[in-house]
Amino acid sequence: MSTTRKKSKAAAKPKVNTRRAILVRAYLVFGLALVFGVAVLVSAARLQLGSDKQFSEALKQKNTRVVDVRAVRGNIYADDGSLLATSIPRYDLVFDAWSDGIASMPGNIYKRRMDSLCLFMAAQFPDKTLETWKSYFANLRKNKVRYVVVRKDLGFDVVKRMKTWPLIDLGKFKGGFWYEEHGKRLYFMGDLARRTIGYIKDSVAIGLEGAFDSLLRGRDGKRMEQRMPGNTWRPVQVGNYKDPLNGYDIVTTLDVNLQDVAQNALNKVLADNEADHGCAVVMEVSTGAIKAMANLKRGKDGTYGETQNFAVDEFSEPGSTFKLLATLALLEDGLAKPTDSVDINWGEVKMFGETMKDAHKQPKRFFTLQESFEQSSNVGISRMVLKHYGKQPGKLVDHALRLGLNLKPEFDIRSSGQPRIKTPKSPDWSNTTLPWMSIGYETKVSPMQILMMYNAVANNGRMMKPYMVKEIRKEGLTISKIEPRVLDEKIAGEETIAALRKMMEGVVDHGTAKNLKSEDFLIAGKTGTAKISKGKKYEEGSYKASFVGYFPADKPQYTVIVVINEPRKGAYYGGLVAGPVFRDIAEKLYATSTAILPTLGTNPLPNAPYVLKGNLGMTKVVLNSLGISSQADSGQTGVTGWIEARKKEYSVALSPLSVSPKQVPDVRGMGLRDAIQLLENRRVAVTYDGYGRITQQSLPPGTALQDGLKIHLTLEPF
Amino acid sequence: MSRRLQHIFRGDPWIWAIVIALSLIGILAVYSATGTLAFSKQGGNTEFYFLRHTGFLLIGLFFLYLCHLINYQYFSRLSQLFLWISIGLLVVTLAVGSEINNATRVLPIPGLGITFQTSDMAKLFLIMYIARYLSKNQDEIDSFKVFRNILFVILIVVGLIAPENMSTALVVFTTCCMLLFIGRINTKYLAMLAGGGILMFTILVVVLLNLNTDNMGSTRIPTWKKRIEVFMGKDGGEGSYQQLQSKIAVATGGILGKGPGNSTQRNYLPHPYSDFIYAIIMEEYGWMGGALLVGLFLLLIYRCLRIVIQSPRAFGALLALGLCFSMSFQAFVNMGVAVGILPVTGLTIPLVSMGGTSLVFNSIAFGVILAVSRTIEEDRKKEKEEPVAAA
DSSP: OHHHHHHHHHHHHHHHHHHHHHHHHHHHHHHHHHHHHHHHHHHHHHHHHSSOGGGSHHHHHHHEEEEEEOOOOOOEEOTTSOEEEEEEEEEEEEEOTTOHHHHTSOHHHHHHHHHHHHHHHHHHOTTSOHHHHHHHHHHHHHTTOOOEEEEEEEOHHHHHHHTTSTTGGGOHHHHOEEEEEEEEEEESSTTTTHHHHOOEETTEEOHHHHHTHHHHHOBOEEEEEEEETTTEEEEOOSSOOBOOBOOOEEEEOOOHHHHHHHHHHHHHHHHHTTOSEEEEEEEETTTOBEEEEEEEEEOTTSOEEOOSOHHHHOOBOOGGGGHHHHHHHHHHTTSOOTTOEEEOGGGEEEETTEEEEOSSOOSOSEEEHHHHHHTTOHHHHHHHHHHHHTTOHHHHHHHHHHTTTTSOOOOSSOOSOOOEEOOTTSTTOOTTHHHHHHTTOSEEBOHHHHHHHHHHHHTTTOEEOOBSEEEEEETTEEEEEOOOOEEESOSSOHHHHHHHHHHHHHHHHHSTTGGGOOSSSOOEEEEEEEEEEETTEEEEEEEEEEEEEEESTTSOOEEEEEEEEOOOSSOOOHHHHTHHHHHHHHHHHHHHOTTTGGGGTOOOOOOOOOOOBEEHHHHHHHHHHHTOEEEESSTTHHHHSEEEEEEOSSEEEEEEOOOOTTBOOOOTTBOHHHHHHHHHHTTOEEEEESSSEEEEESSOTTOBOOTTOEEEEEEEOO | OHHHHHHHSOSOHHHHHHHHHHHHHHHHHHHHHTHHHHHHHSTTOTHHHHHHHHHHHHHHHHHHHHHHHSOTHHHHHHHHHHHHHHHHHHHHHHHHOEEETTEEEEEEETTTTEEEEHHHHHHHHHHHHHHHHHHHTGGGTTSHHHHHHHHHHHHHHHHHHTTTOHHHHHHHHHHHHHHHHHTTOOHHHHHHHHHHHHHHHHHHHHHHHHOOGGGOTTSSHHHHHHHHHHHTTOOOSHHHHHHHHHHHHHHHHTTTOSOTTOOSGGGTSSSTTTTTHHHHHHHHHHHHHHHHHHHHHHHHHHHHHHHHHHOSSHHHHHHHHHHHHHHHHHHHHHHHHHHTSSOOOOOOOTTTSOOSHHHHHHHHHHHHHHHHHHHHHHHHHHHHHHHHHHO
């Protein structure tokens, strides 16, 4: 027992020493840890309390910044899907000459890659030679430039091609090259509907761009950038902030062709009359969709441009087109019939001390209500109104209020002005207000409001909300479709509407707009000629000519309003000045609208087109598919298989063409493809310039064939 | 109550408290710091990393609990087998490991979709092995042979870690040297080793700084060079940016910090949830929070010293000290980087930084320390009871 104890003691003794030794050394290491821990805390305290002001927030802001990454703005489309406005992505090629990948790339490999990259660069961007490119990149590398824009505004096609180039193909971190994307707004219609499509510029938001800005804009993202030497900024990848969200696309109801016609016609008439400004708006009757909207104002140099949206913005005295309201009221309230007669005293009377007179002396003493409307008699309408509403003026005003004429119409494009309809309670209401209001004075409405009112009549009393955006899309997918909206199911009874439409047809048939009468289709409408008030005075010779109408009169498809302000060359009557614009638009619509054509009850044969000389079989295939009959002159056509075509009125005559296998054929009048086939079969080498059909050939027809012949063809468009 | 807890959570209650405190601090800091990562990688699902971290932590704590119930002397034997497995895995990692930041540090575990850092495992078992070796050879500890043999093993492991993770290798090597020192290896040899090491390192730095690294793209050599240059203030690149942002985080935190979740520097710092977690803690919880963390690791070392005092066997003492130094040292390096007194490295704070398998291995390390503490306590109780029984 004692021996074992001794043994264990003997064994334990060194252990105790060992433990003590271990402990002493462990305490030493603990001491080291303590010192280090204190050092950490002291350094932290120095950073927080010390004079190291360099670590303040201000410094951080100086060295880094968070910038917006612009979202790509959505597109604006016309109703057929063609682009009106788009943001195309443009790319800047950026280079970090000392990225991790490049810094650690073996020198010889880097050189080989860079050299071949420079070959590509010199080929793509010849403004720098191969040597210049080489020294350019060598310089960047030497100076370890971390961020440099090598090339600006590259298109997608170029970028796609460049992605296979050496170094660029390695990507940002390994190759040092990357792209930064930004959007550029493009408008495809030039000045066409510029104001309507609008723009965003220095917080001025105009037109559709302005109205739908919140949708088009998308949501910008954010990223952080770090300041680099030389005041450049480099994006830092530290858990990116927020990716941008691209904007929505909007599809408008605008018809590009119609817009073109409306704008050109308006421009021509404005220029011809040296008018100050004008507008033309086309509305689809059944839906209220705006198909075209043109606004032009004369500039200092005499040319016209879109600077203001008069159609929705200009609230002014409408003139005679407003007579529709009074007439509607008289009929609807059962106070008058179209056949009721009124004493117009040859077109001039005194009312409350003021002279009420027609645009010119009338041939009769008495007019019916129908005639007053058709001939646009101020005296006729106002006397009729005075007779029936003189004691109850509020009742006429109620009709205006019911149509919402006192309110700014709800529309995709905002307007800045306000309409004004006086009521008997208005402080400036006077005896003369009622009669003058009935003929379109002492009232402020916009062309759009007038258009809506006439469109409601054309639409059998149903008033539609005007709209210009029919669909909202995101990356090709429909997000929402905007359906037509009815504002008032029936603005007046059927009889009233029928009577009004008959009167409007009369205006064009034998009234103030008979110059618009067309043999192809019926037009109905109303002219307007208003004196323009400048302040309180009506300026002599300052007029506003307008025409608003719809067609075809029996089955209305489109309502159009045209307003020409201050024509300065003699004519100022609405029918004469504004009418031609209307007619141009109507004719264009008539020629293109399938909705109108069948109503004419004819199915015209297609006119025979011009047919090129060429292959018989192919020509027949094309003509047959177009439904155009063709007659081959004789069986000889089959001999060569080549024909010459002669146009008849509704058909095409095909006559054989003699082509000899040993001579240069006459290819003039052919398309390029046929000519090349013919010539190359005869071993003649072909060069050409131009496009269209061949008008000249350098070897005359009939030249004997031999080896090595060369021919040059000149093509010209039709 | 506390007795019942003591029955379930055996061993030093202070160390248990440290484990719980570190875990909680870690969860808070990681949740805050992974915000931007969640936005860029997980579509804004901010809970993703929080849950993942907590999940790994729970797995780790489970292993910790299991380990602390094992009699620590078993680890002595286990260490032999697992050290060689670890060395094998290190070789495999070098050969096939997936690339992270140009460093092949991790080995994918087939089928699980997770990767693990084999150096974590190797570190754990190397320390165990050294503790075993030193305790076995206490009788001839002064001999050069003992020193040479163990140094050989250390150099194999460190040499396998170094090419892809120099900072971890340096920390492991330093920890091992401390362990050799505590384990009573002749100071003469250690001094020679230290002298040699410093000399080698100096030469390495000088060579690196003057080396043209253009042809070494596929290795880590250019990165080392860059980092040393950054620390020496020669380069204004990414590294100095990181250090600047880290200093801003510490400086703007103040004494009490900006409050949980209010860090702004997490948006500017790369890996705020791991390499720069201390900067985020300093920013959100201020100097006090930072001091708490320093205090916890110092307390850990102190409690391990208590174990040494009580430990009847050298193995237990060396094992506990080795593991606790290894973790504390790593934590202090991370802190040193955050406050700018050490160059930028990729070292994490055990149990605090976000991690996957490293959380599990660090938990196991804590479990082993607790196992030592538990065994010693229970042995002492038995010793106390014995004389009573004899009387």
